[in-house]
Amino acid sequence: MIIRKLRLQRGWSQEQLAEFSGLSIRTIQRIERGQNPGLDSLKSLAAVFEVQVSDLHSAPENDMDTQQQITSDEAKAIEYVRDIKGFYSHLIKYVVVITTLFIINLTTNPDYIWAWWPMLGWGLGVLSHGLNVFEVFHFFSPAWEKRQIEKRLGRKL
Structure with a gap:
């Protein structure tokens, strides 16, 4: 959900995020639905969103502490x-x-x-x-x- 929130904050479609990150649209959809992404996918997304990989790959119990958590x-x-x-x-x-x-x-x-x-x-x-x-x-x-x-x-x- 963090990926989706970051994408929506920038006003990007899934297709645009896929293009910017070099990932497939299907991969973006799977990640946004909760499937765990691979390290390479996380690195690509972190580079696009200009955040640390650890910010995208936080454990669910740590998500409550991040500002990226969806209210x-x-x-x-x-x-x-x-x-x-x-x-x-x-x-x-x-x-x-x-x-x-x-x-x-x-x-x-x-x-x-x-x-x-x-x-x-x-x-x-x-x-x-x-x-x-x-x-x-x-x-x-x-x-x-x-x-x-x-x-x-x-x-x-």
């Missing part, structure tokens, strides 16, 4: 951005597939427009996903989650 607010922000990215990815797939279905429908059987049905069904899923990501309705808010956990554990709030 809970940063972790929540990262998770929120991932959720938004997931929604937009879902929306793009929906538009592409539904457009393709309409093209197929209109070229093969223009008398009956069956592509409305998958558009409606999947569209409800996309709408639900968007409402959930952007928290339009707070049906399943953190407070609700806490109440449910406490209820399952038999505790009173």
Whole structure:
């Protein structure tokens, strides 16, 4: 996570970091997901970020002492951005597939427009996903989650 934080602080994409460090994009992705990098990879990244290798390769118990540790607010922000990215990815797939279905429908059987049905069904899923990501309705808010956990554990709030 330290690598990701340093990369985001500089406004670099994973592709840019891979180019600057001489590592593959896949290697950058693996490191950012928590896989332990090799010493050569650490040296390359340390050179790019202009830090010591030891700053990048600290043990988890020492991470709390470093200024590079991701705070809970940063972790929540990262998770929120991932959720938004997931929604937009879902929306793009929906538009592409539904457009393709309409093209197929209109070229093969223009008398009956069956592509409305998958558009409606999947569209409800996309709408639900968007409402959930952007928290339009707070049906399943953190407070609700806490109440449910406490209820399952038999505790009173």
